Amino acid sequence: MGPYLIIAPLSTLNNWKAEFQKWAPRIVVVSYTGTRDARTDLWRGALRPGAFQVLLTTFEFIMNKHDMGNLSRVQWKYIVRTQNWTRGRAVPEVCAHLHSLTHRC
Numbered sequence: 001m002g003p004y005l006i007i008a009p010l011s012t013l014n015n016w017k018a019e020f021q022k023w024a025p026r027i028v029v030v031s032y033t034g035t036r037d038a039r040t041d042l043w044r045g046a047l048r049p050g051a052f053q054v055l056l057t058t059f060e061f062i063m064n065k066h067d068m069g070n071l072s073r074v075q076w077k078y079i080v081r082t083q084n085w086t087r088g089r090a091v092p093e094v095c096a097h098l099h100s101l102t103h104r105c
Contacts, residue, residue: 001027002053003074008082010058017056032057036066043070 008016013031020029030052032039039061046052047070055074061067 002077004054004078004080005071005074005076006054006056006080006082007059007062008056010060012082013056013058020054027054028052029054029056032061032067039067 006016010033013033017029017031020027028051030042030046032042032047032055047055057067057071062071
Protein backbone atom coordinates (compact mmCIF):
# COMPACT_ATOMS: atom_id res chain seq x y z
CA MET A 1 0.00 0.00 0.00
CA GLY A 2 1.24 3.43 -0.90
CA PRO A 3 3.33 5.36 -0.55
CA TYR A 4 1.07 8.36 -0.26
CA LEU A 5 2.14 11.99 0.12
CA ILE A 6 -0.05 14.40 2.08
CA ILE A 7 0.72 18.12 1.78
CA ALA A 8 -0.87 20.18 4.54
CA PRO A 9 -0.19 23.27 6.66
CA LEU A 10 2.33 22.65 9.45
CA SER A 11 -0.31 23.51 12.04
CA THR A 12 -2.40 20.50 10.96
CA LEU A 13 0.26 17.78 10.60
CA ASN A 14 -0.14 16.55 14.18
CA ASN A 15 -3.90 16.29 13.62
CA TRP A 16 -3.34 14.24 10.47
CA LYS A 17 -1.01 11.91 12.35
CA ALA A 18 -3.48 11.55 15.24
CA GLU A 19 -6.30 10.68 12.83
CA PHE A 20 -4.20 7.96 11.22
CA GLN A 21 -3.33 6.57 14.66
CA LYS A 22 -7.01 6.58 15.61
CA TRP A 23 -8.56 5.19 12.41
CA ALA A 24 -5.72 3.24 10.78
CA PRO A 25 -3.13 2.42 13.46
CA ARG A 26 -1.32 -0.16 11.30
CA ILE A 27 -0.42 2.39 8.64
CA VAL A 28 3.12 3.69 9.06
CA VAL A 29 2.98 7.50 8.94
CA VAL A 30 6.09 9.69 8.92
CA SER A 31 6.11 13.46 9.43
CA TYR A 32 8.61 15.13 7.11
CA THR A 33 9.52 18.24 9.09
CA GLY A 34 12.42 19.57 11.10
CA THR A 35 15.89 20.77 10.23
CA ARG A 36 17.67 19.89 7.03
CA ASP A 37 19.86 17.39 8.91
CA ALA A 38 16.83 15.79 10.57
CA ARG A 39 15.11 15.38 7.19
CA THR A 40 18.28 13.88 5.71
CA ASP A 41 18.35 11.38 8.59
CA LEU A 42 14.76 10.39 7.79
CA TRP A 43 15.88 9.24 4.32
CA ARG A 44 18.50 7.00 5.95
CA GLY A 45 15.96 5.34 8.23
CA ALA A 46 12.21 5.87 8.38
CA LEU A 47 11.89 6.76 4.69
CA ARG A 48 13.72 3.78 3.21
CA PRO A 49 11.74 2.14 0.39
CA GLY A 50 8.95 0.04 1.87
CA ALA A 51 9.46 1.37 5.43
CA PHE A 52 6.47 3.78 5.40
CA GLN A 53 3.10 4.16 3.74
CA VAL A 54 2.22 7.83 4.30
CA LEU A 55 4.45 10.88 4.34
CA LEU A 56 3.03 14.06 5.88
CA THR A 57 4.74 17.28 4.91
CA THR A 58 4.17 20.95 4.24
CA PHE A 59 4.01 23.01 1.08
CA GLU A 60 7.30 24.68 2.03
CA PHE A 61 9.19 21.38 1.88
CA ILE A 62 7.59 20.48 -1.45
CA MET A 63 8.90 23.75 -2.90
CA ASN A 64 12.37 23.38 -1.29
CA LYS A 65 15.08 22.43 -3.81
CA HIS A 66 16.98 20.37 -1.22
CA ASP A 67 13.93 18.20 -0.54
CA MET A 68 12.66 17.94 -4.12
CA GLY A 69 15.49 15.60 -5.12
CA ASN A 70 14.58 12.98 -2.54
CA LEU A 71 10.82 13.47 -2.82
CA SER A 72 10.88 13.10 -6.61
CA ARG A 73 12.61 9.69 -6.37
CA VAL A 74 9.60 8.17 -4.62
CA GLN A 75 6.91 6.59 -6.80
CA TRP A 76 3.91 8.20 -5.06
CA LYS A 77 0.67 6.29 -5.50
CA TYR A 78 -1.37 9.40 -4.65
CA ILE A 79 -0.63 12.95 -3.58
CA VAL A 80 -3.20 14.63 -1.33
CA ARG A 81 -3.27 18.42 -1.18
CA THR A 82 -5.24 20.17 1.53
CA GLN A 83 -6.88 23.58 1.37
CA ASN A 84 -4.88 26.78 1.03
CA TRP A 85 -1.73 24.88 0.28
CA THR A 86 -0.43 27.15 -2.48
CA ARG A 87 -0.13 30.20 -0.23
CA GLY A 88 -0.65 32.66 -3.05
CA ARG A 89 1.69 31.04 -5.55
CA ALA A 90 0.58 30.69 -9.13
CA VAL A 91 -1.06 27.36 -9.85
CA PRO A 92 1.25 26.66 -12.86
CA GLU A 93 4.32 27.01 -10.61
CA VAL A 94 2.86 24.60 -8.07
CA CYS A 95 1.77 22.21 -10.80
CA ALA A 96 5.31 22.19 -12.16
CA HIS A 97 6.67 21.14 -8.76
CA LEU A 98 4.08 18.40 -8.42
CA HIS A 99 4.79 17.30 -11.96
CA SER A 100 8.39 16.70 -10.96
CA LEU A 101 7.07 14.39 -8.21
CA THR A 102 4.53 12.48 -10.24
CA HIS A 103 5.12 13.24 -13.92
CA ARG A 104 1.41 14.04 -14.13
CA CYS A 105 -0.58 17.01 -12.86
